[in-house]
Amino acid sequence: MITTVVNYPNNRKLVRQTITLDKDLNFKEVKVVDESDITQMKMTFTNMDLSPTIEKDTFNLNSIMKTPTTTPTPSPSTSPNPSASPTPTPSPSTSPSQTPAATPNPTTQTGTLEDVIYPLYIPSGTKLSNQERVKKSDGERVIMSFEGEKPFMLVEETTSIPEELEIIPTFGEPCFVTDTLASLTDTSLTWSSNGIDYYLVSDVMSQDELLEIARSVSAIPTMK
Numbered sequence: 001m002i003t004t005v006v007n008y009p010n011n012r013k014l015v016r017q018t019i020t021l022d023k024d025l026n027f028k029e030v031k032v033v034d035e036s037d038i039t040q041m042k043m044t045f046t047n048m049d050l051s052p053t054i055e056k057d058t059f060n061l062n063s064i065m066k067t068p069t070t071t072p073t074p075s076p077s078t079s080p081n082p083s084a085s086p087t088p089t090p091s092p093s094t095s096p097s098q099t100p101a102a103t104p105n106p107t108t109q110t111g112t113l114e115d116v117i118y119p120l121y122i123p124s125g126t127k128l129s130n131q132e133r134v135k136k137s138d139g140e141r142v143i144m145s146f147e148g149e150k151p152f153m154l155v156e157e158t159t160s161i162p163e164e165l166e167i168i169p170t171f172g173e174p175c176f177v178t179d180t181l182a183s184l185t186d187t188s189l190t191w192s193s194n195g196i197d198y199y200l201v202s203d204v205m206s207q208d209e210l211l212e213i214a215r216s217v218s219a220i221p222t223m224k
Contacts, residue, residue, distance in 0.1 A: 125149035
C-alpha cells in the first residue's frame, strides 16, 4: 500500500488529500480532510477496468447529436374518393406570374414597434419632452427624452436575432427587472423583454431610481 498526501489551500483553508494505491499502483481510496483532520469526502475503489470496450463513435459529436429524421409518407388510398378534385400539378413551362407566391418566413420579416411602452413611474418634476422613431435595417427604434428635475432617456428597439451564436460583452452589475436579467451601471440600465431591447440612462438619477423606472415599464402598452 502506497499513500501520498497533497496539501492545497481551499477558500483560505488548508485541505489535505490522501491517495491510497495497491501494489499495482491502482487506486484503492481517495480521501479529503480539512485542517482539523475531519473527512470531507471519501471515495473507495473496489474494481477498476483498465481496458474497457468503447465504441468508436462514443465520443463523436456528430453521432451524439444526431437525431433521426423521418418524413411522413401518405398511406396509399385503396378506394379513391370520386368527389375529390385532383390537385393541379404545375408544369415546367409555368410562367412566374402563374406560380403561387411563397409565404414569407416570419423569422426574416422586419420587426416593428406597434405601440410605444411608456414607464408608469416618472420622477416628480419630470415629463416627456421629445419622442423620435427611427428605422433600423432590421426593425425600429424609439427614443424618448424626459426633461425636468430628474432628466433621463429611454430607448426601446426591436431585438435583433443573429443567425449564428454571438457573445456580446456587457458592462455593469447583473440584477433582475420584472421577468428578465438586466445590466446596471452608475448611470445606465439595459435589459431585454418580449422581443424589445431597452436602454435607460441618466446622469443625475441613482441606481434605485433607474430600477424603479425600469420596473414600471409594463409589457402592455399604456397611455401617455
